[in-house]
Amino acid sequence: MFSGASNFVQGVDTAFVFIISIAAFFLIGITIVMVWFVFRYSRQRNPVASDIPGNNTLEIIWTLIPTILVLAMFWVGFKGFMPMRSFPEDAKTIRVLSRMWSWTFEYPNGKRSTELYLQVNDTVILDMVSEDVLHSLYIPAFRVKEDVVPGRTNRMWFVPQLVGTYDLYCAEYCGLLHAQMITKVNVLEPDDFAEWYESDIDPSAMGFEEAGYEAMQIHGCFTCHSTDGTQRVGSTFLDLYGSTVEVVAGGRTRSRLVDDDYIRRKTFDPNQEVRVGYTPGLMPSYRDQISNEEMANMIIYLKSISKYGR
Numbered sequence: 001m002f003s004g005a006s007n008f009v010q011g012v013d014t015a016f017v018f019i020i021s022i023a024a025f026f027l028i029g030i031t032i033v034m035v036w037f038v039f040r041y042s043r044q045r046n047p048v049a050s051d052i053p054g055n056n057t058l059e060i061i062w063t064l065i066p067t068i069l070v071l072a073m074f075w076v077g078f079k080g081f082m083p084m085r086s087f088p089e090d091a092k093t094i095r096v097l098s099r100m101w102s103w104t105f106e107y108p109n110g111k112r113s114t115e116l117y118l119q120v121n122d123t124v125i126l127d128m129v130s131e132d133v134l135h136s137l138y139i140p141a142f143r144v145k146e147d148v149v150p151g152r153t154n155r156m157w158f159v160p161q162l163v164g165t166y167d168l169y170c171a172e173y174c175g176l177l178h179a180q181m182i183t184k185v186n187v188l189e190p191d192d193f194a195e196w197y198e199s200d201i202d203p204s205a206m207g208f209e210e211a212g213y214e215a216m217q218i219h220g221c222f223t224c225h226s227t228d229g230t231q232r233v234g235s236t237f238l239d240l241y242g243s244t245v246e247v248v249a250g251g252r253t254r255s256r257l258v259d260d261d262y263i264r265r266k267t268f269d270p271n272q273e274v275r276v277g278y279t280p281g282l283m284p285s286y287r288d289q290i291s292n293e294e295m296a297n298m299i300i301y302l303k304s305i306s307k308y309g310r
């Protein structure tokens, strides 16, 4: 069976070849007919133009055939796309932090790298956050591309199937050095991967989760928010991320999903929306005090202590 550098190569390439073949067929076909008409119906050969009032059979044909073709293109594309959106249960999750203009990857054991290291045939999910602006993680050889949007976590998954080194780009213009936001994906044999994975773990280097906890401690969030379900003046952070809360905003009660964006808004502009049942004005604004990196780590930490997960 045909196999590519990832499990998605076949689906994407099938759609691509299918669509480009149809386009090429019509490009060549229409060009040939056009050139032929130029000669066949020129003024010398066909001095008197004929008037054709209408032809239902022709109209039906040239409506029906393109409709079928377009639906077929949709179907082939959809079949390649759907698997990308249904995430596997048993996959290794690698966290991706993007910023102007570099990438950091963090593995389940806490190891970090600036190039992405993968084990061949090992399914991975990338959990991607941005510290600043919109980026897009693109691995052409794997046929995967997904925007990394500030204020939310986007995910992608794939199975690298061929040992080798591939390019990984930022595919969303993100400022001056966007073109240098490029790194490598190294797909290794299991033994080589294990050797890399277990080596050089800096025991003092903090994982994103731990760094997030540390940042919250430094900024004093735990004075008012617990992490174990205990009520303080603020709500508990346990199982907060991903839950739905009631807030009062502009005098009206609304529901809000606690996502990356909500946490950012609460931290930087806390009194715009106040959780129902809590005293307004108590939570201080941390505008200009918390860096984007701290914020990203804090969100990762909040996710890690929520049963609603991502």
Ligand SMILES: [Cu+2]
Binding pocket: 099, 100, 101, 134, 135, 136, 170, 171, 172, 173, 174, 178, 181
């Ligand atoms: Cu970028």
